[in-house]
Amino acid sequence: MRITTTLAAAAALAVSGVAASAGGMAQEVMEAPVVVAEPAPAPAASSISPTYIVLGVLAALLIAAAADQ
Template sequence: MRLTKTLVASTAAIAFAGSAALAGGFADEIVEAPVVMVEPAAPAGSIPGWVIPAALAAALIAVAVSGDDSDD
């Protein structure tokens, strides 16, 4: 009787260990792609930064040239 209980217990342990060893199956492993950090690009303006100061300078020069200094 004692031998039968030992034999049943060891058979159950072997069956349990065998089923756990094959739990993964033969499917291909899933490999995730590496995470790539992409930094956002600086927003591009519609006009270059030098256009507005150049336009202001041209406007000031035009006002200075067109000033009416004649004594007519």
């Protein structure tokens, strides 16, 4: 009876010791909080179509070429 009690007490201490150090001795790792980034606003649309800009530059080049002659 004395050996059974001693073995039971030793087993209880061994199990409780393992459970107490189950996490290890390393520092806790804290994950960074999740940050939801707001999407950038769309750039404002130009009031002038790019086609008109190209036509204007072409017209200016033609006028400059005609003026040189």
